[in-house]
Amino acid sequence: MTTDRSATAAGTSRDWRTFEPVPLTPILAGALEAFYEHGYHGTTVRDIARRVGVTVPALYYHHPSKEALFVTLLLLGTDDVADRAEAAVADADDAVQALSNLTEVVVLHMTTRHKLAALDLEARYLGQESRARYAAPRRRIDALVDRVVADGVESGQFHPTDVHEAARALLGMWQSIARWFRDDGTLSGEEIAARYVPLSLATVGHGG
Amino acid sequence: MTTDRSATAAGTSRDWRTFEPVPLTPILAGALEAFYEHGYHGTTVRDIARRVGVTVPALYYHHPSKEALFVTLLLLGTDDVADRAEAAVADADDAVQALSNLTEVVVLHMTTRHKLAALDLEARYLGQESRARYAAPRRRIDALVDRVVADGVESGQFHPTDVHEAARALLGMWQSIARWFRDDGTLSGEEIAARYVPLSLATVGHGG
Numbered sequence: 001m002t003t004d005r006s007a008t009a010a011g012t013s014r015d016w017r018t019f020e021p022v023p024l025t026p027i028l029a030g031a032l033e034a035f036y037e038h039g040y041h042g043t044t045v046r047d048i049a050r051r052v053g054v055t056v057p058a059l060y061y062h063h064p065s066k067e068a069l070f071v072t073l074l075l076l077g078t079d080d081v082a083d084r085a086e087a088a089v090a091d092a093d094d095a096v097q098a099l100s101n102l103t104e105v106v107v108l109h110m111t112t113r114h115k116l117a118a119l120d121l122e123a124r125y126l127g128q129e130s131r132a133r134y135a136a137p138r139r140r141i142d143a144l145v146d147r148v149v150a151d152g153v154e155s156g157q158f159h160p161t162d163v164h165e166a167a168r169a170l171l172g173m174w175q176s177i178a179r180w181f182r183d184d185g186t187l188s189g190e191e192i193a194a195r196y197v198p199l200s201l202a203t204v205g206h207g208g
Numbered sequence: 209m210t211t212d213r214s215a216t217a218a219g220t221s222r223d224w225r226t227f228e229p230v231p232l233t234p235i236l237a238g239a240l241e242a243f244y245e246h247g248y249h250g251t252t253v254r255d256i257a258r259r260v261g262v263t264v265p266a267l268y269y270h271h272p273s274k275e276a277l278f279v280t281l282l283l284l285g286t287d288d289v290a291d292r293a294e295a296a297v298a299d300a301d302d303a304v305q306a307l308s309n310l311t312e313v314v315v316l317h318m319t320t321r322h323k324l325a326a327l328d329l330e331a332r333y334l335g336q337e338s339r340a341r342y343a344a345p346r347r348r349i350d351a352l353v354d355r356v357v358a359d360g361v362e363s364g365q366f367h368p369t370d371v372h373e374a375a376r377a378l379l380g381m382w383q384s385i386a387r388w389f390r391d392d393g394t395l396s397g398e399e400i401a402a403r404y405v406p407l408s409l410a411t412v413g414h415g416g
Contacts, residue, residue, distance in 0.1 A: 039333055041250030121329055121387075125247055161406045168388070169381045169407050176380025179329075198369045199377050203411045 016084040016091070016105050019112040019189075022076060027052050027062060031069045036115040040070055040122040071130045074123060077116035078137040081109040085144055095152030096206060102148055103174070103200040104193045106141075110177040111189030117178035145170055149204055159205030166204050173203070224292040224299070224313050227320040227397075230284060234260050235270060239277045244323040248278055248330040279338045282331060283345065285324035289317040290345040293352050303360030304414060310356055311382070311408040312401045314349075318385040319397030325386035353378055357412055367413030374412050381411070 024032065030052035034043040045066050049059045063069045088105040092098035110117045123134050145167040152158030160166035177192065187195075232240065238260035242251040253274050257267045271277045296313040300306035318325045331342050353375040360366030368374035385400065395403075 039247065039249050039330070041247050042333060122247070125250060160410070162403055165400075165403045166407060168384075169404070172384025172387075173377045173381040173411075176376075176384060179380075180376070192373075195370050195373045196377070199374060199411060202368070202413050203377075203381075203407060205410050207415070 014084070014087040016087040016101075017108065019108050022080070022113060022116065024073075024076075025062075027054065027059060028069070028073060028076075032073055032115055032119075035070060035073070035122075036118060040066075040125050045069075067126060067130055070119065070122075071126065071133060073116060074119045074134055075137065077109070077113055077119065078134065078141075081106065081113075081117075082137040082140040082144075084109070085141055089144060089148060095148060095155050095157050096201065098148045099152065099158075099200055099204065099206075100197045102145065103170075103197050106174045107177060107193040107196045108189050110174055111181045111192055114178045114181040114183075117175070120175065121179070142167070142171065152204060152206070157206055160203075170200055170203060173199070222292070222295040224295040224309075225316065227316050230288070230321060230324065232281075232284075233270075235262065235267060236277070236281060236284075240281055240323055240327075243278060243281070243330075244326060248274075248333050253277075275334060275338055278327065278330075279334065279341060281324060282327045282342055285317070285321055285327065286342065286345040286349075289314065289321075289325075290348040290352075292317070293349055297352060297356060303356060303363050303365050304409065306356045307360065307366075307408055307412065307414075308405045310353065311378075311405045314382045315385060315401040315404045316397050318382055319389045319400055322386045322389040322391075325383070328383065329387070350375070350379065360412060360414070365414055368411075378408055378411060381407070 027048070031043075031048045034048050034051055038047070043066065045059060046056055048066075048069070049056045052059070063072070084105045085102055088101035089098045092101050123131065126134070146164060149158060149160060149167045149170075150163050153160070153163060158166075174196065177196075181189075181192070235256070239251075239256045242256050242259055246255070251274065253267060254264055256274075256277070257264045260267070271280070292313045293310055296309035297306045300309050331339065334342070354372060357366060357368060357371050357375045357378075361368070361371060366374075382404065385404075389397075389400070
């Protein structure tokens with residue numbers, strides 16, 4: 001199944017490295033700022049409407065609830081990075097290149113889109129149906145990291161003590177970047193990605 | 209397992225490996241459950257009072273605000289793990305042992321006390337004064353990880369591309385455990401710690 005995706009993505013050769021700004025409507029852009037600053041529970045529909053400069057009924061005309069706004073933003077980011085991650089891995093000839101590309105694309109997501117990426121921290125507060133919708137792209141990414149690490153073990157390039165734990169550790173390491181990254185920080189997304197490629201390879205026991 | 213290891217650690221200033229239950233008053237225990245389930249913004253003082261079975265005025269008699277309750281819990285966990293981390297590093301003869309001990313103690317904190325540890329995710333919603341109080345033990349831990357990685361570089365045992373970034377990656381990897389750990393999961397805290405020791409050593413480029 002994943003191999004089919006890789007084949008397709010390799011054929012289309014998507015430019016997974018270029019993170020253009022995510023096109024957001026004014027309401028979604030305002031909601032993202034509010035969720036980033038005050039969290040899911042700390043934000044009300046009224047706050048978002050005031051921030052955007054629309055009435056509450058006008059906001060409800062486009063989005064049925066605060067949860068719907070949150071899930072729309074959450075899926076926008078996660079579906080996109082899952083697509084890019086699959087393209088990045090399809091672009092690689094071996095496990096070392098695959099993990100390098102995967103690290104690069106996920107770290108670029110965590111930095112250039114850190115406000116979208118940070119929504120993940122609060123996904124657990126959503127209702128069951130919303131969490132299930134979010135779980136789908138999350139599972140694609142988790143499975144991809146597992147597969148890349150397992151491929152590297154099979155090819156003799158990686159030597160982790162435990163494939164799944166190493167994959168989970170990589171995801172934790174990458175995701176934490178969205179918590180500290182700031183647009184006005186000293187390092188750009190590209191510079192951070194360049195540092196995390198050797199760190200990630202080392203974590204799975206690829207001799208430097 | 210904890211008992212065996214405690215015996216090995218006998219003679220040291222502090223038994224940093226034994227995580228006894230944190231003694232919490234009923235109000236603090238109820239507040240911790242509420243914050244864990246619904247987050248800082250999703251919890252009200254009224255929710256906590258109802259959960260504990262006290263009146264709101266009775267709760268305010270002991271704790272001036274929701275923020276005060278949150279900060280008390282946050283510092284209980286973080287001050288304790290900072291003390292333990294320093295004892296764990298003091299117990300080591302070289303950088304490899306220091307990073308192994310440090311990984312073990314932080315992972316045991318993230319697992320056996322994962323509800324306290326998860327509060328860190330929402331510390332950014334606190335007011336400036338509370339954030340400053342929390343920053344003190346956090347800085348002790350951050351500085352300790354930086355120092356241990358730098359010591360290993362100096363002794364020629366670690367080979368990270370960048371000392372500070374490797375230290376930050378380790379912290380991100382460890383902290384993320386509190387997000388997925390469950391008491392009824394398949395792995396115990398000790399088992400997870402045992403897996404993260406080689407992963408952490410690999411991350412800083414210690415040849416396995």
